[in-house]
Amino acid sequence: MDVIPVIDLKNGAVVHARRGDRAAYRPIVTPLATGSDPLVIAKALMELAPFRRLYIADLDSIARCGSHDAVVARIAGAHPVLDLWIDGGETDAKKLARRSAGGPGVPVVGSEAFTEMNALAQALGASNCVLSLDYDASGRMGPHPIYESAELWPDGVIVMTLASVGASGGPDFERLNDALKLAGGRKVYAAGGVRGIEDLQRLADIGVAGALVASALHDGRLGGAALRTILEGQP
DSSP states (O other): OEEEEEEEEETTEEEEOOTTOGGGOEEOOOTTSSSOOHHHHHHHHHHHSOOSEEEEEEHHHHTTSOOOHHHHHHHHHHOTTSEEEEEOOOOOHHHHHHHHHHOSSEEEEEGGGOSOHHHHHHHHHHSOOEEEEEEETTEEOSOTHHHHOOTTOOSEEEEEEGGGTTSSSOOOHHHHHHHHHHHTTSEEEEESOOOSHHHHHHHHHHTOOEEEESHHHHSSSSOHHHHHHHHHOOO
16 A cells, blocks of 8 residues: 655645635645745655655646746655656646656646547557546546546556545545446555545555545644554554
């Protein structure tokens, strides 16, 4: 079971994501660090546990009102062995191919950013990416065929339930099971609602490869000792 911390970037700061209401996100307040500077928060997370990956959501890029590419490059430079997953809401196949080839990080292709299946297929085909199957309170976001067939899925697939992000309702096991039935040998990752070690154990039991987490790290429900046990397989 992999545990992947999440950093959401908005207006140059790390913000506290909650239920997908991005307009209401505010700079994070965490006992792990002082302030909301992205490099400080990233450093604090790496000191908390030996994470192998970091998920960075560039909310300004997703909203088409800016970019945190320079910040992402600085995080990559500060943590060269860390595998970065970068969600910038990118839809252009050529740009995704360039990031896939040159970095920094692995691009995340989110279904929410697309309205047409053909464009989504081109984006997935052009890059070595991670696919995010996105759900809001109304259900599937983006072209529905991508949820119904795994033919175009890459090796890594995130089930992202935005309504569960920052909440305490637990992972979306129903949708995760739906994805697992289609995934074949692909790795499926849970995003949204992870409350603590019990949720991670249950996710592992059903075959989920890893979980994206944020709130449970910052409020102490997932502490360093538990995370090291999961990530290193040691007491």
